[in-house]
Amino acid sequence: MLKNKSQNAFFFLGYYRTFAAIFREPKNGVLRPIFLSDMRKPFLSQFLFVAALFLSMSAFAIAEESKDDEGGKDLKTEITDYIDHHLKDSHDFSLFSIKQDDGTKKHIGFPLPVILWDDGLKVFSSSKFHHGEAVAEVDGNHYKLYHSKIYKTDAAGTINYDEKHHATNAKPLDFSITKGVVMIFITGLLMFLLFRGLAKSYAKNGSIPKGVGRFFEPIVLYIRDDIAIANIGEKRYKKYMPFLLTVFFFIWFLNMFGLTPLGVNVTGNISVTVALAIVTFLLTNLTGTKDYWKHLFDPLGDSMPWFGKLPLYVILIPIEILGIFIKPFSLLIRLYANMQAGHIVVMSLIGLMFIFKSWIGSPLSFGLAFAISLIEILVALLQAYIFTMLSALYFGFASEEHDHAEAH
Amino acid sequence: MTIPRIVGAGLIVIGVGVGIGKIGGQAMEAIARQPEAYGKIQTAMLIAAALIEGIGFAALFATTELDG
Amino acid sequence: MEKLIEEFSLGLFFWQSLLFVGLVLLLRKFAWKPILDSVNEREDGIKDALAAAEDAKKEMQNVTADSENLLKEARAEREAMLKEAREIKDKLIADSKEQAKVEGDKMIKQAQAAIESEKKAAVADIKSQVANLSVDIAEKVIKEQLSDKSKQLKLVDDLLGDIKLN
Numbered sequence: 001m002l003k004n005k006s007q008n009a010f011f012f013l014g015y016y017r018t019f020a021a022i023f024r025e026p027k028n029g030v031l032r033p034i035f036l037s038d039m040r041k042p043f044l045s046q047f048l049f050v051a052a053l054f055l056s057m058s059a060f061a062i063a064e065e066s067k068d069d070e071g072g073k074d075l076k077t078e079i080t081d082y083i084d085h086h087l088k089d090s091h092d093f094s095l096f097s098i099k100q101d102d103g104t105k106k107h108i109g110f111p112l113p114v115i116l117w118d119d120g121l122k123v124f125s126s127s128k129f130h131h132g133e134a135v136a137e138v139d140g141n142h143y144k145l146y147h148s149k150i151y152k153t154d155a156a157g158t159i160n161y162d163e164k165h166h167a168t169n170a171k172p173l174d175f176s177i178t179k180g181v182v183m184i185f186i187t188g189l190l191m192f193l194l195f196r197g198l199a200k201s202y203a204k205n206g207s208i209p210k211g212v213g214r215f216f217e218p219i220v221l222y223i224r225d226d227i228a229i230a231n232i233g234e235k236r237y238k239k240y241m242p243f244l245l246t247v248f249f250f251i252w253f254l255n256m257f258g259l260t261p262l263g264v265n266v267t268g269n270i271s272v273t274v275a276l277a278i279v280t281f282l283l284t285n286l287t288g289t290k291d292y293w294k295h296l297f298d299p300l301g302d303s304m305p306w307f308g309k310l311p312l313y314v315i316l317i318p319i320e321i322l323g324i325f326i327k328p329f330s331l332l333i334r335l336y337a338n339m340q341a342g343h344i345v346v347m348s349l350i351g352l353m354f355i356f357k358s359w360i361g362s363p364l365s366f367g368l369a370f371a372i373s374l375i376e377i378l379v380a381l382l383q384a385y386i387f388t389m390l391s392a393l394y395f396g397f398a399s400e401e402h403d404h405a406e407a408h
Numbered sequence: 409m410t411i412p413r414i415v416g417a418g419l420i421v422i423g424v425g426v427g428i429g430k431i432g433g434q435a436m437e438a439i440a441r442q443p444e445a446y447g448k449i450q451t452a453m454l455i456a457a458a459l460i461e462g463i464g465f466a467a468l469f470a471t472t473e474l475d476g
Numbered sequence: 477m478e479k480l481i482e483e484f485s486l487g488l489f490f491w492q493s494l495l496f497v498g499l500v501l502l503l504r505k506f507a508w509k510p511i512l513d514s515v516n517e518r519e520d521g522i523k524d525a526l527a528a529a530e531d532a533k534k535e536m537q538n539v540t541a542d543s544e545n546l547l548k549e550a551r552a553e554r555e556a557m558l559k560e561a562r563e564i565k566d567k568l569i570a571d572s573k574e575q576a577k578v579e580g581d582k583m584i585k586q587a588q589a590a591i592e593s594e595k596k597a598a599v600a601d602i603k604s605q606v607a608n609l610s611v612d613i614a615e616k617v618i619k620e621q622l623s624d625k626s627k628q629l630k631l632v633d634d635l636l637g638d639i640k641l642n
Binding site: 088089115149166173174175176177178180181184185188191192195196198199200202203217220221224238241242243245246247250269270271272274275276278279 | 480482483484485486487488489490491492493495496497498499500501502503504506507508509510511512514515
Binding site for chain 2: 226230231330337393
C-alpha cells in the first residue's frame with residue numbers, strides 16, 4: 001500500500017510518457033502533426049489532449065528535477081528553486097537532468113554560446129560554467145553564473161553580497177545567445193516557414209490556402225478585419241498590418257512554447273516584453289498624425305479661449321504626455337505578468353503533487369494543474385490578442401485624422 | 409511583513425475580480441440586449457478589462473516587490 | 477519594481493529587438509504582403525463576380541422588360557391599327573350611305589321636279605286642248621243654234637232668265 005502511495009503521482013506521468021515519446025520525436029516536426037494538421041477531429045478532445053501533453057511534460061521535467069538530491073535540500077525549497085530557475089532565462093538549453101549512480105547530476109540538453117563585452121568581445125561555450133557549478137576562465141578573466149546571471153569573479157569564484165543579499169560583483173555586458181534567444185530564433189524561423197508557405201500556397205493554388213494555411217488564414221483575416229480595420233480604419237490600416245500580424249503570432253507561438261516542457265518563459269521575460277512594447281511605442285509616435293499631436297498638446301482645441309485653457313493644461317498636458325508612456329508600459333507589464341503568473345501557478349500546482357504524495361492531495365493538485373493548464377492555453381491566445389488589439393487601438397489614436405476636440 | 413502583503417494581494421485580486429466580473433457581466437447583458445453590437449461590445453469590454461487588469465498587476469507588483 | 481529592473485537583461489532585450497524587427501521586415505516582404513495581396517485579390521474577385529452576376533441579372537431583367545415592352549407596343553399598335561381600320565370602314569360606310577342618300581334625294585327631287593313640270597305641262601296642254609275643244613264645241617253649238625232665229629231668241633231668253641235668277 002505504501003509503495004503504491006509513493007508511486008501514485010507517477011502513474012499518470014508514466015501513462016503520458018508514451019505520448020511524450022511520440023511528441024518528442026524530431027521527425028514529427030514542431031507540434032504540427034499533432035494539433036494543427038487534422039482539424040476534422042472534435043476540437044475539444046484535441047484541445048484536452050494537447051493540454052494533457054503540455055502538462056504531463058512539465059510535470060515530468062519537474063519530477064525528474066526534484067527527485068535528484070533529496071539529501072541536500074528539502075523538497076519545498078527544491079521546487080521553489082526549480083520554479084525560480086525556470087522563470088529565468090538560462091545560458092544553456094537543458095531539457096531535464098537525471099541523477100547518476102555516483103550521485104552527480106547529468107544534464108540532458110546542449111550548451112549555448114556566451115557572448116560577453118568586457119574590455120573586448122569574449123565568446124565561449126556555456127558548458128564552461130557547468131550549469132553554474134564551475135568558474136569559467138576566459139582570457140584571464142573569471143566568470144561565474146549566479147541566479148542565471150554572469151558575474152565577474154576571482155579565480156575561486158567568490159561572490160560578494162550586500163546587506164540585501166544582492167550580488168555586488170561586476171556584471172559584464174551580456175549578449176549571450178541564451179535559451180530565450182534560441183526560442184525567439186526558432187519561433188521566428190517557424191513563423192517564417194509557416195507564413196512563407198502560406199504565401200506560396202496562394203500563388204500555387206489560385207488564391208486558396210492549403211494545409212496549415214487553412215488554419216492560419218482565418219486568423220490573419222480576423223486580425224485584419226476585426227483588429228486592424230476596426231481600430232485603425234479602412235484608410236490607414238495597411239502600414240500597421242505587418243507589425244500587428246507578426247506580433248500576434250510571435251506572442252502566441254512563444255506563449256504556446258512556454259506551455260511545453262521545453263521550459264521556456266520568453267514572453268514572461270521583462271526584457272522581451274519591453275522590446276515588444278518599445279516597438280509599439282515607436283510605431284505609435286513615429287506615425288502619429290498632426291491631429292494626434294494636436295490632440296496631445298491642445299486637447300481642448302477651440303472650445304475655450306487660451307487664458308481659460310492655460311490653468312487646465314498645466315495638469316492636462318503632463319497627464320497626456322504621461323499617457324504616451326503608460327500605454328506601452330501597461331502592455332509590457334500585462335504580458336509579462338500574465339505569462340509569469342501562469343507559469344508560477346502551473347508549476348507550483350505540479351510541485352504540490354510531489355509535496356503531498358497522498359491519495360487525495362496529489363490527484364487533486366493534478367486536476368487543478370490540468371485545469372489551469374487548459375486556462376493557460378486560452379490565456380496564451382488571449383494575451384496575444386490583447387497585445388495586438390491594444391497596439392492597434394493605440395495606432396488608431398495615432399493615425400486619426402478627423403477633428404477630435406469636441407469629444408472632450 | 410509577509411502576511412500583510414499576502415492580504416493586500418488578496419484584496420487587490422478581490423477588487424480586480426469584482427471589477428472584471430462586473431465588466432463581463434454587463435457586457436453579457438448588453439450583448440443579450442443587442443446581439444448585433446456583439447463585436448463593439450466585446451472590444452470595449454476587453455479594453456476596459458485590460459486596463460483594470462493592468463492597474464491590478466501594478467498594484468500586485470507594489471505589494472510583492474516593494475521593499476518595506 | 478526593483479526586482480523587475482534587476483531581472484531586465486540587456487542581452488535578451490538586444491537580441492529580441494533585433495530578431496523581432498528583422499522578423500517583421502522579413503515577414504512583411506515574404507509573407508504578409510503576398511498573403512494580404514492574394515486575399516485582397518480574392519476578395520476583389522469575389523466582389524467583382526458578385527457585381528457581374530448582379531449586372532447580368534439586371535441585364536436579364538432589362539431584356540425581359542424590353543421584350544415585354546416590345547410585345548406590349550406591338551399589341552397596342554395592332555389594336556390601334558385594327559381600330560383605325562374599323563373606324564375607316566365605319567366612316568366609309570357612313571360616308572357612302574350619306575352620299576347615296578344625298579344622291580338619292582337629289583335624284584328623287586329631280587324626278588319629282590320633272591314629274592311636276594311634266595304634270596304642269598300636261599295640265600296646261602289639257603287645259604289648252606280643253607279650251608280649244610270647248611271653243612270648237614261652243615262654236616259648233618252656237619253655229620247650229622244660231623242658224624234659227626227662234627232658237628236664238630230662246631237662248632237669249634234663257635240667258636236672261638238665268639241672270640234674273642242670279
